Amino acid sequence: MTGRPAVRWIVTDLDGTLVGRDLRIPAANVAALRRFADAGGEVVIATGRTEESALPYHRELGLATPAILYNGARVVDLATGDVLYRRCLAxxxxxxxxxxxxxxxxxxxxxxxxxxxxxxxxxxxxxxxxxxxxxxxxxxxxxxxxxxxxxxxxxxxxxxxxxxxxxxxxxxxxxxxxxxxxxxxxxxxxxxxEGATKGAALRELAAARGVPLAEIAAIGDNPNDIDMIRVAGTGVAVGDGHPDVRAAADLVVAACADGAVADLVGRLLP
Missing domain, CATH: 3.30.1240.10 (Hypothetical Protein, Haloacid Dehalogenase-like Hydrolase; Chain: A; domain 2)
Known part of the structure; x- marks a missing residue:
């Protein structure tokens, strides 16, 4: 495959989106994200989890991108531990x-x-x-x-x-x-x-990396993902996600257990 996909980043929530109830990434999602990376795209994790909690999934996918953690309060380079963006409670x-x-x-x-x-x-x-x-x-x-x-x-x-x-x-x-x-x-x-959301962190990270928001697809399942979904050029809801998330999204894909992220990749790549 030649040429970079129109969507440069897929920003994905973990639990209930990329990761199933068994706390594993379905094989279809792993394969699809590797295909997306092979086509020139990049994958960013956006989660409420901590560094320690998100790192195993980051490694499993072989990612080199920073991760949005604590529901947007931190952006961290998980390979080095460097904190690239942070907010703390007043x-x-x-x-x-x-x-x-x-x-x-x-x-x-x-x-x-x-x-x-x-x-x-x-x-x-x-x-x-x-x-x-x-x-x-x-x-x-x-x-x-x-x-x-x-x-x-x-x-x-x-x-x-x-x-x-x-x-x-x-x-x-x-x-x-x-x-x-x-x-x-x-x-x-x-x-x-105050002001810490996945969407706010995504804006900061995208600006720092020079990636237009229009070239980002963000996918999630819970109300804490709505801001991120609205910020991205393509907002995507998991098929069995919260009704408010589905209502806010541009696109609704398969249920988590049926490979929601794999379905998204299949729609983005020919």
Whole structure:
């Protein structure tokens, strides 16, 4: 095949998009992305996961591109560990949040990320499941004051039950100014720096690399992907993704388990 594809970048979410419920990349997606790369395209991962969590998938695909992590709060060169773009919670926002964290409803567990690592004050099945699913280690701290007030990348509220999401979000929204709240999964509420989204990070990365947004296709399945989908020239929704994502997209492809990303590549390449 000769010539570069009209879409130069495919920017893909991981969970529920590129990666299935078994936490593996379907073989069809791997083969399709290799075909896209052979045609001259590049693949960028955009995820809520951390460096540690995203790295195995980045390596499996043989990528050399930076990754958008923490739902847009960081862009990292995973080959070197260099942080290319970052946002942190404002110190005042973190201070107000720490006053609230220990008073959240029972069953809402907290993970605060700083310097590429997750920190917790308690333990429980929900946190163990979260850490196991993402393949990360969680460090125990005696108090939130041990963490740098100006170095908090994001705070994850892991709910033992989806019914806890609404009261947790209301509590944070009413108490903590200057943050972005994102529901990345049915039981995950993320407290991010103000303005931190996958779309904002994609704009920064594309500008730095000289890639026009019109030449980017972005694919996702959850509401935290909508901003990224709208920023890209071609916004793509997974077929079994959230209805709001499908409504925002220019194109709806196959379900995750049926090779959503492979379907997208098949539509982009002759």
């Amino acid at each position: 110190s005042a926002s973190w201070a107000k949040l720490t006053l609230l964290l220990d008073d959240l409803p029972e069953g809402v567990h907290v993970v605060a990320f700083s310097d590429g690592r997750g920190h917790v004050r308690d333990e429980g099945a929900a946190l163990r499941d979260y850490a196991g699913r993402d393949g990360i280690a969680l460090a125990r701290v005696a108090s939130w004051g041990e963490l740098p007030s100006d170095g908090i990348t994001k705070v994850m509220l892991v709910c033992a039950d989806a019914a806890l999401m609404d009261p947790a979000e209301r509590a944070v929204a009413a108490t903590v100014p200057g943050v972005t709240l994102v529901r990345s999964e049915a039981t995950y509420l993320e407290v991010l720096p």
